[in-house]
Amino acid sequence: MDAAMKGLVIALGTWPTMLWRSVLAIAVIAPIYLLLRARWPTRRALRFHIIRGVLVVPMSVLFFWGLARVPMAQAIALSFIAPLIAQWLAAVLLGETMGPRTLAGSLLASAGVAVIFTGQAKADLGVDALKGSIAIIGSAFFYAYNIVLMRQQALAAKPLEIAFFQFAVTGAAFWLLTPLIGLPPLPQGHWGALAIAALLSMSGMLLLAWAYARAGAGYLSASEYSGFAWATLFGWLVFGERVSPFTLAGATLILAGCWIAARAHSERPDAAPVAPDMIPPQAEAAHDA
Incomplete structure (x- = not known):
């Protein structure tokens, strides 16, 4: 889906x-959901749909703006900092403590980001690539929130409902x-590629919703690291992109940092999953913001 979207952007x-x-x-x-839905979503589920949308x-x-300006493997590697950002958000919003391992993991991942930016500077990819990398890091902050919301949303609604409201809310926001x-003008000659991107996006959304209803966000987020291998493959096949040693080294540091932080969280005696109803009011208010 990322490869299809990059070409379209x-x-x-x-x-x-x-x-x-x-x-x-x-x-x-929409026709599939309206035909198969058993009932209208609950008020709580609808709230999650709107916030996440x-x-x-x-x-x-x-x-996607950033993805069009940097190699795919580099973009995915930078996006891997989202789980660590999620832990910082949990510390701020939920009052969770951050131990030395979590801090060490964050520093290691930050070093990985610095290595990737160093490689970008040495390769002289230009100002656009720098702006693209910064945009992807900005997107990672929103995705960190998204990780938490995916789990809460998946516990409150079925995959088809989640996918329908995701596209309905985001589509409405785009048109507003x-x-x-x-x-924009009609995308003459690109309807086929847009249809492929839409179908891949829907498929991914349905599979993620199904998965997050069956396991915690911390556990499943590790599976997203396989995205680096796929980004490397499709970046090479579709766009002829090569992975630089700096990107590879930076991705390794970021993954190591995430692994250290995840181990620190799993070894804490109070590291049980947080149920949606246990989230304090300040976190709910922040979601609304």
């Missing part, structure tokens, strides 16, 4: 790609913002 631009993909996705998934707008725009940005 390069051809059409970020906003038109996101806008027209949402149109195709909702056209496919709005959150995905800046998260996805920043990520269109008067400020401008209506």
Whole structure:
């Protein structure tokens, strides 16, 4: 899906790609959901749908804008800092303590990000690549929130409902913002690629929702690290991108940092999963913000 989206963003631009993909996705998934739904979502589930749908707008725009400007493997490696950001957010919003291992893991991952930026400077990829990397890191902050919300949402709703409302809310947000940005032209010659991107996105969303209903966010987030291998493969096959030693070294440091932080969390005696109903009011208010 990332490879399909990168090609589309390069051809059409970020906003038109996101806008027209949402149109195709909702056209496919809305009839299926409305036909198969047993009942309207609960108020609590609807709240999660709206919060996460709005959150995905800046998260996805920043990520795909950045993805069009940096190699895929580098973009995915930078996005791996999201689980560590999630732990910092848990410390701020939920009052969780951060032990020395978590801090060490964060420092190691930060060193990995620095290594990737150093490699980018040495390769002289230009200002656009630097801006793209910064956008991806910004997207990682939103995705850190998204990790927490995915688990809460998956416990409150079924995968098909989650996918429908995800595209409905984000699509509505895109169209509401269109008067400020401008209506893009029809993507002549790119409808097939947009349909592929929409189907891949829906498939991934359904699978993630199914998975997060059956396991915790901390456990499942580790599976996302396999994305580096896929990004390396598709970046090479589709765009002829090569993975630099700096990107490889930086990704290794980031993964090592995440592993150290995850072990620190799993070894804590109070590291039981947090149920959605246990989240304090300040965290709920922050979600609304």
